[in-house]
Amino acid sequence: MIDTNHYGPWAVIAGGSEGVGSAFADSLAQAGIDLVLIARKSGPLEETANKVRAHGVQVRTLSLDLLLPDAVAQIRQVTDDLEIGLLIFNAGANSYGHEFVTSELDKVQGVIDLNITRQLELAQHFGAKMKERGRGGIMLLGSLAGYMGSEQQSIYGAAKAFSRVFAEGLWLELKPFGVHVVELVLGVTRTPAMERAGLRFDIPGLNVAEAEDVAREGLEHLADGPVWIAGGNYKAVQQRSGFPRDVMVQAAADGMRTLLGRQ
Numbered sequence: 001m002i003d004t005n006h007y008g009p010w011a012v013i014a015g016g017s018e019g020v021g022s023a024f025a026d027s028l029a030q031a032g033i034d035l036v037l038i039a040r041k042s043g044p045l046e047e048t049a050n051k052v053r054a055h056g057v058q059v060r061t062l063s064l065d066l067l068l069p070d071a072v073a074q075i076r077q078v079t080d081d082l083e084i085g086l087l088i089f090n091a092g093a094n095s096y097g098h099e100f101v102t103s104e105l106d107k108v109q110g111v112i113d114l115n116i117t118r119q120l121e122l123a124q125h126f127g128a129k130m131k132e133r134g135r136g137g138i139m140l141l142g143s144l145a146g147y148m149g150s151e152q153q154s155i156y157g158a159a160k161a162f163s164r165v166f167a168e169g170l171w172l173e174l175k176p177f178g179v180h181v182v183e184l185v186l187g188v189t190r191t192p193a194m195e196r197a198g199l200r201f202d203i204p205g206l207n208v209a210e211a212e213d214v215a216r217e218g219l220e221h222l223a224d225g226p227v228w229i230a231g232g233n234y235k236a237v238q239q240r241s242g243f244p245r246d247v248m249v250q251a252a253a254d255g256m257r258t259l260l261g262r263q
């Protein structure tokens, strides 16, 4: 059960309307934590908010594109009067898959802005207040993609690697002040975003996690940072971390082509 004294009374979920984000909202609401949910599309956002309000918690929604330069100012307008005990930075699926040398740099920048810049800004803003209070938690969503470079998503993978190494440093810095930091690393997880991206979940042997399961697992391990590998992917992480890199990177690329139906 989530410790509401440590992670409450309010949690912010950046990307809290669908998939894993919605599952985090549901689990936290069941535990009695009030929520600020942020996402772009107001339909799914309000639907999730109404669903979790049924657990008796207060919910504020903010329909916002986190890529907007004033995103954090807008989030502050909705949260400055609240005590935020938990930040979950969930939004971050790859928004631009493309070969790098022919890519549009503004779209590349979007992947960096969402996964790195906005994450840093929010972690600093809420983390500083948690440090002052001597309690709280910050969860950043990572990916198996952050353990190995892959074609068409070299920036996404690099951004997730950044997030993981950042989480480790932040974990060290905030641990003495009672603030728990964890990078929750996901493998393939069934979410609306992945379904829209056309990901094939039916490949024999593919380990597909359900959003509710990884969200529950992550919340159970908020205090087990700096990195928690969800969904039974520990071995996959070990494999991706090995040598020699040429053999490993090529083999993973071949597997990814199959996953995406490119061969």
Ligand SMILES: NC(=O)c1ccc[n+]([C@@H]2O[C@H](COP(=O)([O-])OP(=O)(O)OC[C@H]3O[C@@H](n4cnc5c(N)ncnc54)[C@H](OP(=O)(O)O)[C@@H]3O)[C@@H](O)[C@H]2O)c1
Residues within 6 Å of the ligand: 014, 015, 016, 017, 018, 019, 020, 021, 022, 038, 039, 040, 041, 042, 044, 064, 065, 066, 067, 089, 090, 091, 092, 093, 094, 114, 141, 142, 143, 144, 186, 187, 188, 189, 190, 191, 192, 193, 194
């Ligand atoms: N699903 C997987 O297989 C998988 C695997 C490894 C890691 N992950 C990581 O797990 C996290 C969740 O992934 P997901 O598959 O659920 O996809 P996602 O596209 O990151 O969606 C998650 C939530 O973020 C919101 N969101 C996305 N972009 C946003 C933006 N620019 N501004 C505001 N809100 C935004 C979405 O709502 P709106 O679209 O309405 O904005 C949704 O509520 C991501 O960090 C992803 O990298 C997922």
